[in-house]
Amino acid sequence: MARAARPQSIDAILRDTANAVVTRISGAIAQQVAALVKEGVRRELATNPVARRGGGRRARGRAEITRWVADARARRVPNFVIEATGLDTKKKIVAKYGPGASFEKGKPPPKAKA
DSSP, X not given: OOOOOOOOOHHHHHHHHHHHHHHHHHHHHHHHHHHHHHHHHHHHHHHOHHHHTTSSOOOOOOOOOOEEEOOTTOSOOXXXXXXXXXXXXXXXXXXXXXXXXXXXXXXXXXXXOO
8 A cells, every 4th residue: 555645744835835936036026126226327327427437536548738837736747847947846837937827848938927
């Protein structure tokens, strides 16, 4: 005579059923979450100019500077201005030529202020 199958506990039946449901719907949930994230990122990029640039400040590429205006707040003095004036700091250049003095590469320096 064949043995009767051992009855499963209610806990095991519920666990098996829950696993089957989770397996069926997890792909749909993942797609829905991905769509929501994509929409949120698109909306953020449309309204936030910093995020559109890639966040934060980026260093500018190394472009050749051909014109420079004397400014005490400038980050650095271009080499062609140092060569043209013989002065090595922006403070000295601003003191001699005044703020707003314009230097162009290949041209003589402006007249010194009185």
